[in-house]
Amino acid sequence: MHLIKTTDLAVYAGNVELLQPLSLTLNKGERLTILGQTGSGKSLLAQAIMGNLSESLHCEGNVELFGKSRSLSERKALWGRQLTLLPQEPWNALSPLMTARNQLKETYRLVRGLAESAARTRTEEDLNQFELQAGADKRVDQLSGGMAQRVAITCAMAGGAQVLLADEPTKGLDISRRDHVVGQLKAQAADGVLLTITHDVAVARQTGGRVMVMKDGVLLEEGLAEDVLSTPQHPYTRALISADPAKWWQPPRQVFPEDSEALISARQLTVGRGDQALVSGLNFTVHPGEVVGVVGDSGCGKSTLGDTLLGLIPPHSGLVDRQKGISAHHWQKLYQDPTAAVSHAVPLNVLLTDLVQLHNLDATSVPALMARLGLSETLLQRTASEVSGGELQRFCLLRILLLKPVFLFADEPTSRLDPVTTREVSQLLVDLAREQGCAVMLVSHDPMLIEKRCDRVIQLSA
Amino acid sequence: MTQLLFKRLLQLLGVAWGVSTLTFLLMRSLPGDMAYRIAAGRYGMDAVDTTSADLVRAELGLDQGPFRAYLQWFSDLLTGNLGNSLVSGMPVVDELWHMLSHSFYLAMAGVVLSMLIAVPLGVATAWWGGWFDRLMLTLSTLMRALPVFVTGLLVIILFALELQWFPVAGFGSVSHLVLPAIALGLSLAAVSNRVVHNEARKVMQSPFFEFARTKGLSNWQVLYRHGVRNLAVPVVAFMGIQLIMLVEGVVMIESLFSWPGVGHGLAHAIFARDIPVIQGAALMMGILFVLLNTAVDIACYCLDPRGGRLQ
Amino acid sequence: MRERTLMNARGLGLLLLTVLCVYSFGTSFLFAGDGNSQNLNHILSIPNAEFLLGTDHFGRNMWLRLADALQLSLFLALACVLTSVVTGVILGVLAATRGGWIDRLIDMLVTLIMALPGLVLVMIFASIAPGSLLVLYIAIALIQWVEYFRLTRAVIQRVDTSPAVESSRLMGFGLWYLFRRHYWPVLAPQLLTLAAFGAANAVLMMASLGFVYVGIQPPTAELGQMIVELFPYYQEAPWLLAQPLLALALLVLAFHLCGRRGADAPD
């Protein structure tokens, strides 16, 4: 008997089709991964199966669970007990004011119906098994992204559900956390069914089982993980796989001798926010045109270092000495979330002309730069909320290039972008450094990306 | 926490001093001869004449410059004596005690009533929505469109005249407190029930509410275990803001229901230029305001420690 | 669906406001006669051809008097809101960006004003120059700017830490540019809502003053005062009391509807 069987399951917003009719079956012990870029209707599939689509959408087709086709209300009765969903941002999904331990115990007591003492022991078992004791008595906002995700998984499974739908389980996590989370998913859903939805090829490879590749709500390719990922048939799948940094071409690294012209250097530098010091004893020099990578776990002080170098916050101790005689607006920063770094009030070209007028730059070089960055004139008529993350990041780059910067601190510029755009934007950064002799410090939690793009790496330990 | 308390204590002293001095300056800048006004307050509006005004001026030493009067008042304040009312000669502390206790009962009754109306209504409208929500929205907007004394009159006409359940005005027994509390409670609830509605809707549409549901908890369990606490934070914070609106209503309702509260008393003290009473009342209200605000801030912090350290 | 109800709520509000404005300002041009001229042997009459809304307890033409009262309320609401918005925003920006002792100083002043009940402060001001509408307007504006100050400071403190502002600062833009591109677009919608509720409160505050016989000297027509004067006749001539009540309710309702944006803002 199939645990999950959907026939022509489709999702519509009014009469616009967001997800093409899709039929799939999953038996006990099987694993399926839906792979595709963000915003391709993947999570709608999970919500359609689960039955918690938002009011404005409706779905067609039939959903069979545990061998019997279930209406919406019947599926709701299965929530937690047979069928469970792991939502995208786990740190928003856990109740903000309750400790992790209580949220877990609550599920055992109320969903599993265990007595108080039995629920407590089962909770302790889970906490030990998944090494969650450290964050057990903390609130969600005090947990790291990885820890919050793992707590969410245990809570979701505590109800004894056999079918686990995991929506983007590794989004925003560091590489080391990612493998840990995928391992836990596979362990907990061992004797049931695991349907994973992700944009990360490595997660698909690690989960194994079958893979479905989707783009804009359309199923492109399907098959066993090993076959599809090693010999992709569909061109989109091939582009998706080759976007993985591990597959990028490795350019020759430029070496800058010690005595060559120093742009900015740190002497016994300690950086921190407020009264809490994060990293100490930093000594390095950055030369014009050099691309330096900065790697470290999230929260280890990467962006704090950037702000200190740019003079936005004072160093705790030690010295940052910059080359004299360079005006302030030549030291620039590229942000992780482009939508938060640009004003949404006016169209992009207005922002551009503001900048040109402020420093009365020569606007003649703008068209060439725009072509180089793949930005069309019509795109600039729109405001920041009407363009994609990738386009907006390229617009930020355009503004920075206009200022002819000597130093650019790029703080995880591609973590929010999908793989294909990540490759283009990171390549643009390297070209900027080489052509304009501008020093670039590139921050990322993906060591492979840093490996393929930077001349040398600064490792920040937690 | 202690750092907060110390800071708020300083603020308390500052506000108490500031408010009473502000009222002193304002009252002293009012036109008309104070002695006459106090005489009118003492002997009644028909019997006030120059001889009684001169006697009052002599008795109370009103000829002394405002600065010396202020110093005199300030030195008394340091010894904890708020002076005597110019009109009745009674110690200000006693008059204020009588007025403040009554205003306190009315305010508390009003707030409790408004919460009893606003919270269930807000949550229900957020939960069901649809026509019920629209009906409550129009009702509360209409209620907010009326000045408080009109609400008071409607409440009297309905409960006291038609139904004869409660006395129209006066004080002394609990039954006297009911109608003013209903009038005040309704005017407050008209605003707070929409705030509760919005906050409840935000909680019900939040991801943690959805995850608790998909985790297997029933609607009621989620609302009870997660919804209430997360809802309490913004609602308690709003109660801090509503304090200011509360006092407006209290002044109106007290004069309509002849409730001997501080709002009503202050209005008379202003007309009769009874400066010590006004200063004393302003002092007490300033202190009460800071204390209540601190209490609300602490309550918010305990409910939701995420707000970082208390400033 | 949400967007549509929002639009027609605000549309209804604006429509109501224009109707009231047309009635109040239009009447003084179109209709001759003066709202204050009395006719003591023709009091409490039922609305008829000559007196469209009947006559009040002095025999004055209610149609004209209500128009004058609405004019006064509209004018006062507009003046109070404008003054308090301008003062509140300027001081808010100053406190949020300069911070330090300015912030503490204004904060102390704000706490002082909020500690005293607004109505009592207005009463004291009103008795400084009895009957002058200027003093009334100053007093009400003095109380209301506090709300805008607190909103502006909170919004700017929040927006100031956003990457967009940091990036603009890095690019060399000044405070005025930050205000125009970053602060104002976030502030404007919330200010509009607060201004609408502020206007409503100004009108209600003046009406409450009429209730305690402060501020308004005869023969000025004011909605609150009219309600108080006509209340004793609620049995004899209910249609008279209904007019100022309805006018006040519609005016305040119009302001509230204009202020509606998605969530009903707590004032």
Place this chain on the structure above:
Amino acid sequence: MLKVISVLGVAGTLLLSAPLLAEPTKENTLTIKGQFEFASLDPTRRGYVFQRMQVLETLVNVDSQGNLTPGLASKWEVSEDGKAWTFTLQPDVKFHDGSSLDAAAVVNSLNIARAKPGLMQGAPITGIEVLDPQRIQVNLANPYSPLGAIMANYSTAILAPKAFDADANVVSVIGTGPFTAYEIAMPHKLVVERFADYWGKKASIEYASYLTGHRAESRVLQVRSGEGDIVFGLDAASVPALRMLPQVNILRSDLPRVLSIKLNLAHPMLASKLSREALSLAINRQGIASAVLRSPESATAQLLPSYMSDWHIGDTSAEQDLKRAESLLLSEGWQKNSDGWMEKAGQPFELTLITYADRPELVTVATALQDQWKRIGVKLNVNVTNSSAIPSGHQDGSLEVALIARNYGTIADPLGVLIKDFGNSSGGDWGSMNWSKPAIQASLGQLVQQNDTAKYRQQAQQIAKAIYEDKPLIAIAHYVQHTAVQKEVEGFRFDPYERSYYLNEIKWNR
């Protein structure tokens, strides 16, 4: 201090009616709703509430026609030279604390009252002394006939010795009246309880409560809801509606109080008699009386009511005559300017009238006046402030016009008040202002010694005529008081001199 009073009140009850622990309940308490607060325990300050609720009594009482009748003093005689009044006290009168009333107690209470501001300071009293345990004597510098009426005023109420503390402040209201003070919650509420050993007619109802209701609206609503057994100070506007209530009687009573306009005769525009005549003629007294005061027959052009016959002159008209008024002004040299205001030598005929909102009808009458004077081109600005603005405006000469409600019945014989208001050239706070008429002022002074009733009447008529013609004060209407009495209350009668509610004559008829 406050808590002490209520404790004392409670203790009083326990002491007096120890067997049955009576408590004021809805059934046994007569609820009275009044207009005015009582700001202190001291009768010299607004003590009328304690007198009306019959807690305190005075030596002399007044009947409804204004004649003096025996109170705590059974009889009194005046010496030939009119400089000594001897009062004989009622026999075996008990104070509320059980002590008996004797001459020493009365003299002590009167001397304390005399030291404080009050009506006694208007009289030329040189001393008050004990003749024997039952008789006291008041010595005067010169004869003063209104002394008897002063002894009927609340400020001369008799308190027991224990009522005062060391420095003569009143700490507890211990009087001789048919009711004792059961609970006092200053300044709004007073509950009184029946005093078993009262010397006169004992009360039949057990408790009575007096509550101050500032708002005319709430008092009207208390009548409608039946909560107020007796409600005073009903505003004229709501009377027609209240008459329709089945369970309530609305009593209409004339008061010796008059609504009048006080003019500052030193003001250039008000100096000439003809201008004042014009202003008086412009007033539509009939319209104001019927439309604003809702009592058509209260319109009058004279200060004193008809039942004070000596002071009431016959041939006076209260008609409005706009044409004649305008012609009078034109004859005075005023010309109407472009926008309708009278003007002379560039100066518009503009006056500022002050009045006070404590009496709501004053504001409405001022509004009516404003419109009526506008018809003859006189621009009247109305400034509603506090009643004290009138005496202070009189003193510093800033007062131009004032609308006042003057009570000529505070002392039974109006002579005392008239002397105060018109007795000298600078006038009185509530009387004339800068009206110098030496002959009239002199004859007013002599009337005090005039015992021959015929001569008294002839001089009084002469004075009244001069006031009517010269118009230092322009009368508009005399006061009509409306009181609502629930049908279940029997035996209530209204005292025009507002000295007593006669609670001891009231019975329930349920």
